[in-house]
Amino acid sequence: MKLPIVIEDLAPGGEGVGRHGDRTVFVPFTAPGDRVLAEVPAGEGTAHGTLVEVEAAGGTRVAPPCRHFGVRDGPDTECGGCEWLHVAYPRQLETKARTLAEALRRIGRLEPGSYSMRPIVASPSPLRYRARAKFHLDRASARLVFFRRRSHEPVRLAECHLLLPGLDVLRAAVGPALVAARLPAREVALEWSEHEGRGAAWLLLPEVGPAARARAADLLAAVAGLAGVVLQAEGGPPVVVGDPVLRQARVPGRPGAGLQRSRPDVFQQANRGANAVLVETALGLLAPDGLDVLELHCGAGNFTGPLAARARSVSAVEVQGPALDLARADLGGGPVRFFAGDALKLALAFAREPGGPGRFGAALLDPPREGAKGIGAALRDLAVPRVVYVSCDPATFARDLRACGEAGYRVDTVVPVDMFPQTRHVEAVALLVSEK
Numbered sequence: 001m002k003l004p005i006v007i008e009d010l011a012p013g014g015e016g017v018g019r020h021g022d023r024t025v026f027v028p029f030t031a032p033g034d035r036v037l038a039e040v041p042a043g044e045g046t047a048h049g050t051l052v053e054v055e056a057a058g059g060t061r062v063a064p065p066c067r068h069f070g071v072r073d074g075p076d077t078e079c080g081g082c083e084w085l086h087v088a089y090p091r092q093l094e095t096k097a098r099t100l101a102e103a104l105r106r107i108g109r110l111e112p113g114s115y116s117m118r119p120i121v122a123s124p125s126p127l128r129y130r131a132r133a134k135f136h137l138d139r140a141s142a143r144l145v146f147f148r149r150r151s152h153e154p155v156r157l158a159e160c161h162l163l164l165p166g167l168d169v170l171r172a173a174v175g176p177a178l179v180a181a182r183l184p185a186r187e188v189a190l191e192w193s194e195h196e197g198r199g200a201a202w203l204l205l206p207e208v209g210p211a212a213r214a215r216a217a218d219l220l221a222a223v224a225g226l227a228g229v230v231l232q233a234e235g236g237p238p239v240v241v242g243d244p245v246l247r248q249a250r251v252p253g254r255p256g257a258g259l260q261r262s263r264p265d266v267f268q269q270a271n272r273g274a275n276a277v278l279v280e281t282a283l284g285l286l287a288p289d290g291l292d293v294l295e296l297h298c299g300a301g302n303f304t305g306p307l308a309a310r311a312r313s314v315s316a317v318e319v320q321g322p323a324l325d326l327a328r329a330d331l332g333g334g335p336v337r338f339f340a341g342d343a344l345k346l347a348l349a350f351a352r353e354p355g356g357p358g359r360f361g362a363a364l365l366d367p368p369r370e371g372a373k374g375i376g377a378a379l380r381d382l383a384v385p386r387v388v389y390v391s392c393d394p395a396t397f398a399r400d401l402r403a404c405g406e407a408g409y410r411v412d413t414v415v416p417v418d419m420f421p422q423t424r425h426v427e428a429v430a431l432l433v434s435e436k
C-alpha cells in the first residue's frame, strides 16, 4: 500500500526513517524533512518501504550529481556505491557523529558526558576523494561495474563521483582492456597515485598461471597509466606483473611531508586527504614523543612512519606479509622493529617477557572491521598507560572500549572522522588512559 510519510531522521543503516501512525518506516533515498509517498508492505510494526515519490523535499535534500544514484527507474540505477548522495553534507556529518555516540552508549555503556566527544572531522573533499576502489567485471558490457543495492545486478558505470579523476579514467579503460586481454577477473581493485600520475590493479582470477601472466602483460601494454598488476586466485599467493607498488603522498599535494608505498592488494585508506587528518588526530591524542610505542595492525606503515618520526622506538605488528614488505621498504633502518603475526598473541607474548610490563609508554591499534577482542586485558598486562584505538566499525569499537574499561582503562576522548562521505560509514579515534 502507498503511504504518505514525513522523514524525520537518517537511520544507522542509511535509510530515511519516519512514521505512519504507530508504524516506523524505513525508506531508502529519502532525506530528513522530506514528505514522501512510499510503498509499504501491509501489516503492523516496523516496515521497510520503497520510495514512490518525493512530494515535498526537506531542507536537507540536495540534487545528487550522479545518474546511477537513487531509486531503480531504469537500467544502471540504484547503484550500491553511495547511500547519501541526496543528503546535504553537514547533515551526513551530524548523523555519523550521533550514530557513533549512540553505539558507544548502547554497546559500550559509555554515557555521553563521561568522555570528551570532539566534533566530527569532515573529509577535505566530500566528492572525488577515493584513490582506490573495488569493482566487478561485467563481461557482457566489457565494463567495470558496481552492484545494485542489495543485489548482484551490475550497474554499468558511466561515471562515479567518489573516485579521484585519475582513478575514474583508469576505471573506464580497464574494463574493456580486461575483456580484450581475456582476463576473466571476478573482482578488480584499482588504485591511483595522484603524486605519480599512475595506477595499479589487483585481479581475482579463477587461476594464475603462465597464460594469465602473459595476458596481464598485454593488459599493461594496452592501458596507459596502469603500471602494474597483482594477480591472485582464491586462497593463492599474489603474483606481481609490472610494478604495482605506488608511492602515495602522506599528505596530498605535499610530497615533502613524506611518501608511502602502497599496492592494490594491501590495505590502505582510500581517502588520502581524510587519512592525513586521521593520522594527525591519532598522533595528537597519543603524544608519542620520546616514548617506546607498540603499534598493532600497522599495515603498510600508515601510522608507523609518523610515529617513528616522534617516538623513541616503534614495535609494529602486522599479520599480512605483503603489507609488512611495503612498510619495511619504507621504514627499515629507522627506530622501527617489525613483528609478523597476530596482534593479540604478540601483545600477550610481549607481556609475558621479562621486563614486558611497563616496556611501552604508549600503544596505537587500528584493527580491521572485526575489532580486537581481548586486547584490553593484553594492554593491561603490558601496563601501557596511554592507548589510541582507531576503528572503522562503531559496533566492534564500542564492544572493545567496554572491555578496555573492564580492564582498567578510562575512555578520555573520542574523535569521529569522516573517511567515507556519501555513505553511512564513520571512522573513530579514541584515547584510553590507564586508571591504575
Ligand SMILES: C[S@@+](CC[C@H](N)C(=O)[O-])C[C@H]1O[C@@H](n2cnc3c(N)ncnc32)[C@H](O)[C@@H]1O
Residues within 6 Å of the ligand: 267, 268, 269, 296, 297, 298, 299, 300, 301, 302, 303, 317, 318, 319, 320, 323, 341, 342, 343, 344, 366, 367, 368, 369
Ligand atoms: C584497518 S587496517 C589498518 C592498517 C594500517 N594501520 C593503516 O592505517 O593503513 C587493519 C590491518 O590489520 C591487519 N590485521 C588483521 N588482522 C590482524 C591480526 N589478527 N593481527 C595483526 N594484524 C591484523 C590487516 O592486515 C590490516 O593491515
